[in-house]
Structure formats: structure tokens, C-alpha cells
Amino acid sequence: MLKLFHAWGSCSLASYLALEEAGANYEVVVMNTKAWDQRKPEYLAINPKSRVPALVTERGVLTETPAILAFIAQSYPSAKLAPLDDPFAFAEAQAFNNYLCATVHVAHAHKHRGYRWADDPVAVAEMTRKVPETETACFQLIEDSLFKGPWVLGEAYSICDPYLFTLSGWLADDGVDIARFPNVAAHAERMATRPAVRKVLAERAA
Amino acid sequence: MLKLFHAWGSCSLASYLALEEAGANYEVVVMNTKAWDQRKPEYLAINPKSRVPALVTERGVLTETPAILAFIAQSYPSAKLAPLDDPFAFAEAQAFNNYLCATVHVAHAHKHRGYRWADDPVAVAEMTRKVPETETACFQLIEDSLFKGPWVLGEAYSICDPYLFTLSGWLADDGVDIARFPNVAAHAERMATRPAVRKVLAERAA
Numbered sequence: 006m007l008k009l010f011h012a013w014g015s016c017s018l019a020s021y022l023a024l025e026e027a028g029a030n031y032e033v034v035v036m037n038t039k040a041w042d043q044r045k046p047e048y049l050a051i052n053p054k055s056r057v058p059a060l061v062t063e064r065g066v067l068t069e070t071p072a073i074l075a076f077i078a079q080s081y082p083s084a085k086l087a088p089l090d091d092p093f094a095f096a097e098a099q100a101f102n103n104y105l106c107a108t109v110h111v112a113h114a115h116k117h118r119g120y121r122w123a124d125d126p127v128a129v130a131e132m133t134r135k136v137p138e139t140e141t142a143c144f145q146l147i148e149d150s151l152f153k154g155p156w157v158l159g160e161a162y163s164i165c166d167p168y169l170f171t172l173s174g175w176l177a178d179d180g181v182d183i184a185r186f187p188n189v190a191a192h193a194e195r196m197a198t199r200p201a202v203r204k205v206l207a208e209r210a211a
Numbered sequence: 212m213l214k215l216f217h218a219w220g221s222c223s224l225a226s227y228l229a230l231e232e233a234g235a236n237y238e239v240v241v242m243n244t245k246a247w248d249q250r251k252p253e254y255l256a257i258n259p260k261s262r263v264p265a266l267v268t269e270r271g272v273l274t275e276t277p278a279i280l281a282f283i284a285q286s287y288p289s290a291k292l293a294p295l296d297d298p299f300a301f302a303e304a305q306a307f308n309n310y311l312c313a314t315v316h317v318a319h320a321h322k323h324r325g326y327r328w329a330d331d332p333v334a335v336a337e338m339t340r341k342v343p344e345t346e347t348a349c350f351q352l353i354e355d356s357l358f359k360g361p362w363v364l365g366e367a368y369s370i371c372d373p374y375l376f377t378l379s380g381w382l383a384d385d386g387v388d389i390a391r392f393p394n395v396a397a398h399a400e401r402m403a404t405r406p407a408v409r410k411v412l413a414e415r416a417a
Contacts, residue, residue: 053352053355053356054310065299067299067303067306068310069306069313071309072302072303072309073306075301076298076301076302092285092286093273093282095282096278096281096282096285097271099282100274100278103275103276103312103313104274106309107275107312107313107316107317108260111313111317115328121345122318122321122338123337123338123341124341125337127331127333128334128338131330131333131334132328132329132334135330150259
């Protein structure tokens with residue numbers, strides 16, 4: 006059975022939602038990142054990067070959201086979570102997820118995790134200050150250029166959708182009104198009606 | 212024919228090397244990022260992200276290095292640049308490349324591109340200052356935990372190798388001695404002997 010190390014409020018929600026959409030046989034270990042669970046020796050033995058998500062499989066541990074999402078899509082092909090037989094279309098899906106990971110998530114991380122890139126509290130505060138501007142630029146690009154609709158890749162739901170839903174869910178915390186991006190806002194509402202999303206979010210409330 | 216928009220000194224070298232290793236039919240457009248070629252309207256029409264690489268295909272434009280590398284591997288399967296028939300092994304390759312993209316490259320970007328995340332010159336300078344420390348931590352993790360050897364994934368050369376070679380080539384500029392990481396240093400030397408690498412690097416010298 007697959008085991009996902011997950012923290013509420015983190016990007017591991019995307020993998021959690023994808024596992025549920027795939028109909029995978031999985032369990033979830035909820036980490037408390039505010040208590041620094043991710044820095045404890047028992048977790049570092051699983052993932053020396055000290056981050057979530059980590060997906061424990063029979064073959065070993067996988068990390069990095071875009072890699073995990075593609076793995077889920079390839080492992081459960083009947084769920085049709087990515088255009089697996091079309092290298093160009095698959096690359097478009099991966100490019101979208103990679104943008105979320107390396108640009109959008111990174112921009113967001115400067116709000117609460119600026120200490121990764123600076124020690125001076127003045128610099129850390131300055132990074133936090135700029136986050137609404139950088140996140141707005143990221144989501145404007147998604148709104149105008151990357152999002153096809155009704156789902157990220159067009160008519161077919163894919164591994165891009167739970168990831169976008171996860172990161173657009175951070176906009177309010179980043180001081181950005183999602184209503185500025187009508188396509189992204191409608192996508193979030195559309196996502197919230199999916200049974201898999203309702204089921205997973207109910208776990209958080211429980 | 213594929214067309215790669217590339218800039219010397221940028222991460223697009225990884226895609227260039229992979230195209231050459233794949234035996235692809237491609238051409239290269241060399242951008243001058245110091246002259247802000249990437250912000251010119253004609254390039255923004257190709258890639259609104261205003262970054263390299265961009266790979267123009269018959270089907271459209273692909274961006275994001277990990278996505279382009281996987282696309283090259285899938286498009287030229289006889290080159291055996293990734294474990295394409297094994298979702299777990301493929302995910303390990305993708306996780307490595309994703310770490311390079313979203314953590315290692317991002318750490319490096321704080322040296323010259325701190326303005327992406329802060330306006331205050333004091334904060335930008337503080338980010339630059341910390342880069343040797345963050346890059347050292349990244350490459351220590353690669354050295355100790357991620358790199359299998361003699362190639363990134365073990366015995367088989369893959370799309371992870373040109374990407375690691377590209378980013379380890381930035382260590383000197385980042386103020387970090389690659390000799391601190393014997394596996395990574397030996398990998399860079401091993402890479403430099405490959406005909407595809409020699410050919411591409413000769414283009415830079417030309």
C-alpha cells in the first residue's frame with residue numbers, strides 16, 4: 006500500500022487529491038510542520054529533504070510534487086489523469102506543474118520561509134512584503150496564458166487540476182483576491198464540487 | 212525540426228545537451244539574456260514567461276527544463292535517456308530533476324536574480340550573500356543522498372546527467388568549490404569527456 010506523508014496547508018494536498026482521484030489504495034500520515042515533524046530523525050530517514058510530500062512505495066520513497074503526480078497518473082492509467090500516450094501533451098501537463106512548483110510555490114514560500122534564502126530579518130520581511138505582487142504576476146500568467154478551461158489542460162481533468170487548486174487556495178493567505186482571476190476562481194469552485202475533493206477536505210475538518 | 216531557444220550560462224544547456232545526446236534534428240537560437248532578449252515582444256510571443264529554455268515543436272512551444280527533458284527522452288526512446296517503461300524509476304529521475312529545478316536552481320537564482328523576490332537593495336544583497344551556504348547544502352544532499360554513480364541514476368546515463376552537469380557548472384560562480392563534493396566533481400569530469408558535451412561546448416567557444 007502507498008503511504009503519503011502529508012501536512013495540511015502544504016502542497017502535499019495535490020498528491021493526496023490525485024491519489025483519491027486515481028482510486029489508489031493508500032494511507033495518509035499527517036505531519037505537523039508547525040511542530041517541525043519534518044525535521045525529526047524518523048522523518049529525515051524517509052526524506053532527507055525535510056519536506057512534504059513523501060510517497061512511500063514498495064520500491065522506495067518518492068518526493069517532489071510534479072514527480073509524484075506523474076507517477077500516480079502512470080501507475081493508475083485507467084483513471085486517465087494525464088495524456089500518457091502523447092509525449093507533447095504530457096510535456097504540456099508537466100510544464101504546467103513545473104511552473105507551479107518552481108515559480109508559483111517558490112514565490113509563495115518567500116512569505117513564510119524567507120529564512121531559506123536570507124538570515125537578516127530585514128531581508129526576510131522585505132520578501133514577505135513582496136509576495137502579493139509576485140503571486141499576482143504568477144496567477145495573471147496562469148489566467149491569461151496557461152489555463153485552458155474548464156480544466157487546466159482543457160476538457161480533460163488531469164494531475165494539473167489538484168495542484169492548481171492547492172496553490173490557488175493559498176492566494177487569500179498571500180493577500181491576493183482570487184476574484185482577480187475569474188478562470189482560476191471558477192476552477193477552484195469546480196474542484197470543490199468533485200467527490201474526491203469533498204472527501205479529502207472532510208478529512209481535514211474531521 | 213525542433214528549435215531550442217538557449218542562452219549560454221543558463222539552464223537551457225541541459226536541454227541542448229539532451230537534444231544532442233538524443234540524436235535529435237534540432238536547431239538552436241542563442242539568446243543574449245544580458246541584453247534582455249528574453250523580454251523582447253517577439254520572444255514573449257513564444258514564451259510569455261520571459262525565460263529560457265523554450266523548445267518550439269510542430270505541436271507548439273514547451274517550457275520548463277524538467278518537462279522538456281522528459282519530452283526529449285520520450286520522443287527519442289532509442290536514445291534510452293530515461294527509464295520510460297518503469298513508472299517508479301521514471302519518477303525517481305523526475306524527482307531528481309525537479310529538485311534541481313525548484314530547489315538548486317532557485318537557490319542559485321538568489322545570487323543574480325534576487326530582484327524577483329525583493330525590491331530593497333539591502334535584501335537583494337543579503338540574498339546574494341547567503342547563496343554559497345544554500346548551494347552547499349543542496350550539493351551536500353546530492354552528494355550524500357541523491358547521486359548513485361557513475362551517473363545520477365546509477366549505471367545508465369539519463370536526462371538527469373546533463374541537468375546536474377549544468378547546475379554543478381555554476382558552483383564556482385556561486386563561490387563554492389566543487390571539490391567539496393567528490394561524486395559531483397567526478398561526474399562533471401566524466402560528462403566533459405562525452406562527445407555530445409564536447410560538441411555543444413565547442414559551439415560556445417566558436
